[in-house]
Amino acid sequence: MTEIFGIPLQAMLSQLLLGLVNGSFYAMLSLGLAVIFGLLNVINFAHGALYMMGAFLAWMGLNYLGIGYWPMLLLAPLVVAAFGIVIEKTMLRWLYKLDHLYGLLLTFGITLMVEGLFRSFYGVSGQPYSVPEALSGAFNLGFMILPKYRAWVVVASLAVCLATWFVIEKTKLGAYLRAGTENPRLVEAFGINVPLMVTLTYGFGVALAAFAGVLAAPVIQVSPLMGSNLIIVVFAVVVIGGMGSILGSIVTGLGLGVIEGLTRVFYPELSATVVFIIMAIVLMIRPAGLFGKEK
Amino acid sequence: MQTNVLEVRNLTKEFKGFTAVNDVSLKVRRGSIHALIGPNGAGKTTFFNLLTKFLTPTAGAILYNGDDITALKPEQIAHRGVIRSFQISAVFPHLSVLENVRIGLQRALGTSYHFWKSERTLDQLNGRAMQLLAEVDLESFADTLTVDLPYGRKRALEIATTLAMEPELMLLDEPTQGMGHEDVHRVTELIRKVSAGRTILMVEHNMSVVSGICDRISVLQRGALLAEGNYEEVSNNPQVMEAYMGTTSGALEGAHG
Amino acid sequence: QVSDDVIRIGVMTDLSGVYLDYAGKGSVEAARMAVEDFGGKVNGKKIELIMADHQNKADIGSAKAREWFDRDGVDAVVDLPNSSVALAVSRMASDKKRVALITGGANLRHTNEECSPYIVHYVYDTFSLANVAGKAMVKQGYKSWYFLTADYAFGASLEKDTSEVVKANGGTVLGSVKHPLNASDFSSFLLQAQSSKAQVVGLANAGGDVINSIKAANEFGITPKQTLVGLLMTISDVHSLGLQQTQKMKFTDAWYWDMNADSRAFGKRFFDRMKRMPNMVHAGTYSAVSQYLKAIAATGSDDADKVMAQMKKVKINDMFAKNAYIREDGRMMHDMYMMEVKTPAESKSPWDYLKLVATVPAAEAFQPLTASRCSMVKR
Amino acid sequence: MDKRVGYAIAVAAAVAAPFFLYPVFLMKVLCFALFACAFNLLIGFTGLLSFGHAAFFGGAGYVAGHALKVWGVPFELGLLAGTAAAAAIGLVMGALAIRRQGIYFTMITLALAQMLYFVCLQLPATGGEDGLQGVPRGKLLGIIDLGHDLTLYYVVLAIAAAGFALIVRTVHSPFGQVLKAVKENEPRAVSLGYDVDRFKLLAFVLSAALAGLAGATKTVVLGFETLTDVHWSMSGLVVLMTLVGGLGTLTGPIVGAIVIIALENKLGDLGNWLAVTTNVEWFRTIGESVTIVTGAIFIVCVLAFRRGIVGELGALFKKLRKPKETKQAASSLHATAVKTTEG
Amino acid sequence: MSKALEITNLQAWYGESHILHDVNLSVDQGEVVTLLGRNGAGRTTTLRAIMGLTGRRTGSIKVGGVESIHLPTHQIAHLGIGYCPEERGIFASLSAEENLLLPPSVSKTERGMSVEEIYAMFPNLAERRMSQGTRLSGGEQQMLAVARILRTGARLLLLDEISEGLAPVIVQALARMITTLKARGYTIVMVEQNFRFAAPLADRFYVMEHGQIVESFAASELNDKMPVLNELLGV
């Protein structure tokens, strides 16, 4: 059997693949953060909580209303988007004129509240959610058993990420978004309904988080804490990729997932910190992040 | 002592496939007021940015008092006495006018990192600061918060702060831009006044200012040096007229008042 | 001579964090049931139950405990999930000569380095978890092990203790992989466990990590071929994962509601109040509080020294444990059990989750006194 | 003049306090007050929001605790070791983070602090989730036994006061002047020859060291150090304290620390009291929802009371004072605080 | 036919500070009007108030007869206004050409200039079309800022200090452009510091001081008014 640094090639390949699955979650979450940061200049600390909410909605849909995975894949993001829109309209809106830090602090408060509420209703050990019928089972790839569901996660998230990238970088709507990022008042003076655009963008960004949440529900236990464990790593991903870069967040998200996966084989003790170490190194070499523009 | 404060040799700056400053060589004579003019996009601001190392040159050398300073960092260049102003006004809006000037003076004390000292130790600078404010007619505003100053006065304050650094060479980027006529006049006079004993290199579109106070003029076009000389020579250069003035009118006066 | 004529028991638990389901409100309710069973009075003196949320912060827990002891005249604290809180609070109890009944904590140090005459470690500890699982499993023929270990002190010691037991009983340990605390995805680690081809995959982790490991093990088809052993698991975890995912797993337990008539009766009472079945911590809390109150009734005093002497003197026989006793180092000695999770088909009713695989007698389950590092143990 | 009166009253209150309240609780408040002030030195006067201050607070706590317990160093050295460690962590973290501004800076500090959290979790010396228990208090100068709460209280009070004085001095120092200038217009400060990154770094390290002093002191006071203090929620807590008290005011963080620590410790009691007095059982659940209440306070502060308690009071007094120049003495403390905000 | 712009009794604030006090002015269709004044007189604020970009504002602003004081900014733009701000507002994340193409059409009936026409008018821009917006020089940015509102079909142009910082040759080009636009029937409100630039172009002048209109006159009266202007502006 071929070996690389004492690890069988097959094991290596399967870890790469698994890394890609995790990377898809990073990519989707950091993409949402990047989109929101882009237009609102807000670091959406609540992103993790909304991801959790997406997963919980999927579970609630199934348990209370008997709505299955596929409809919830669409419904949960919509509900979370609506929730996000309410937050934007009632709270975030008043902070745009101020330093961005207030947006961070507000969403931090929202996170504490949302997580606290879910915890007091549903406890912490979480709720089970099983893989949808159509995707149960696994592919035998020869070197590993890849559950069909994991493959679907990669495909679905890549599709969503690329579609988002295309819209923002290549369409007129995207140009409005990018311009609005810099000088919303002026874009409005050109006759574009910027407040609406901002609201919808926030809705879209958090919908991405919820979408990731629904995707994650069958993979990890649906628990109120699932978001807060993830969000800080995603922040590091965003810093590495270069904040506000759409492509950066996608590529870095996937890449770091893979690197993290490999660390789990070669040096598992480091797998929790490897992302932060990479962040430190990247910052030393490129302070603006891999894809970020120097100020 | 060198006759030239600044000598620039074959300075070039390329931005991804675009040459903003192209092989420019220039000498600035000590004690002169030297103007850099040229059409928009000629590379004047870029040239300033290169001199102060806000940008790194692609090629070429910058000699200051005969020393090669091409490799220094921005603040090191400032320490040597090359101080610039910005195209948009640069003051510390929420400090008082006096404090603004003191920030310029303070560095010389060498206590800028002394977080354990009282700020009263800075009061020894007040005398000098008031002198500088007097030079630009701002004494009466000493205790005003800088945001509340009118635009022209802010530019004056900026010059006072710059003077506090005892610059040997001042780089002024469009010092009169956006000013009303009175202010333009005041600032022009101010530049003339402070030029005593130091060298000034300035970018300016306002020809009445240039013709009034500048000893020497360099004209940039598309990143390259097009012409150099005193006002007479430059203004009668047909290439300059074509590139900068347009061909319609004879005198290099432009639409500016 | 009951101090200020009231017997005060403080339930210090986690009402908002990760131990919410494991201890939390259930512990408070169990303690309350014990008090009610005494009619709210011992020898005519009122029993008062107070509770606090330590928020998993040792400084909040110890501040609260200090207030309880100094100002509110609390005589005993109970529960104490979260080991840093338990250590800080039990230390303070010892300083102030009050009783600490640790039912939620699992730290072996309570009966070793940190032991004191005022501490009772009631339900289980890391040693017994490792010991019971290791012994019982190897005896049943599960000889080769691989560990999935949470990368911090708790996980490491659980793995180490279990490995030693496994080896001592003739089993082999094929390896282990460390995962970070609160990892989001366990598949990589489990694949490594899978390729080891060990019969048993021991989960040396806790809480959400256990749950997510089990989920991933199912997804990657590990479970039918290899047996998962949760080194620290409770029925609450089984409940939240469901039988489909957990079937045939094994784990160590100190108590199960469906073991005898007494435990069933308690389980039903508890269920009526909490809408869920108690786990070993809840049952242990009930038992500990009852035993404490009995000792006060017997001595007629709430003086900690007298009560502790009484508690250590008598045998414990209640719905939690039979023929149990509190050892000189503060260890409550009772039988421990190896449980297996039923398949969905085997389960007849809600919460009918477990079946007994092996009973390990107290003397074999817990750390022997000879190995104790407790200063109170005379050699 | 009236500023001094304000401080004198505060000092008198602090000296008398342990006779009315728990000394240990008060010491904890003092430690957090110093922590919040140290944090505020950075956000309030350089505009840098660090979301990683737990690293200094907790990191110093572990180092001090380890030094005192395992190496058996004297009290003073223990604190010094903690402070120095925090300064060193601050130097490394700052050197990495300072190069980015605003929100990026915040995220980088958060991520680096989280890295330290994982390190603390895994290091055997920290005791993992058991925490570092049984840290001895030792003796001051080798003579005065600090085992007595009241004695220790006055020592801690002195430490906190010294730390606070250093912060006030830093704000009003030549260095503080440059910081203000950097905050106002960074490129201009560069063009005047200031190496702004080094100024920011020094401010960062100062803030880290003082946060470390607070953390080390807290470890000695309580006798243990746990992972709570290095977790990011601790960073969030100190932000909250500062925000509640008043961002960029000198005394605000102290007020904020008092409010938040009291809330954390007493919310359950408050809920019970409300339940008893109003007969609404629901209030009891407040005690179980500290995070929800904390979150709500965050939201309310950000939306409605951005200036914090001290800032709002200051603004109120300013308004009241405008028509009449009296009432100066009463508002002095707040007015000074507000003035520094605007500076 | 209604006036292109009619402002009565306009007051405007930035936060607490009251900047415009009772501004009244009107502009006929096809007219070029210049607002003169010292720095800080409130000319920029007047333009911004028309666009709804200040804080609070009261009074009446009719654009082509439609009251706009209560409309949000983006709807005001759709009354057919093109606004070129003082600080230019070039978008860094967009290329020069994307900047140019950004503003949507604001009129259902009018079609603005085509891109070709615009590039013909500003050859510099054609050359730098793929550059990032803010990498253009100050002057190039200024041209781009003017150019991009010509595409939108707006018939009322608000131009704030468009000659500022430009080389004489460009300033002359801009003057020719304004003349062309005027000939095509555009209505233009200019704020200018550069009196020599503005003087020959405008049909009428307003002079502002301290947030109020203090003087207004037609181009024909210019010579008579020079002494007053001298006093007010130091021209």
Ligand SMILES: Nc1ncnc2c1ncn2[C@@H]1O[C@H](COP(=O)(O)OP(=O)(O)OP(=O)(O)O)[C@@H](O)[C@H]1O
């Ligand atoms: N965003 C703002 N907030 C508060 N005050 C402002 C703001 N913008 C401008 N001002 C004030 O409003 C007044 C009018 O400013 P405005 O920009 O309209 O003047 P202007 O006539 O255009 O002069 P300039 O030649 O400087 O452009 C000035 O006193 C200025 O200080």
Ligand SMILES: Nc1ncnc2c1ncn2[C@@H]1O[C@H](COP(=O)(O)OP(=O)(O)OP(=O)(O)O)[C@@H](O)[C@H]1O
């Ligand atoms: N960072 C950059 N990247 C790419 N191109 C740049 C960059 N900075 C400037 N340029 C280009 O370099 C040329 C010179 O710009 P510069 O700002 O120096 O002009 P300028 O002479 O100061 O003009 P103005 O008088 O209009 O301010 C311009 O064409 C501009 O687009």
Ligand SMILES: [Mg+2]
């Ligand atoms: Mg320029």
Ligand SMILES: [Mg+2]
């Ligand atoms: Mg203006």
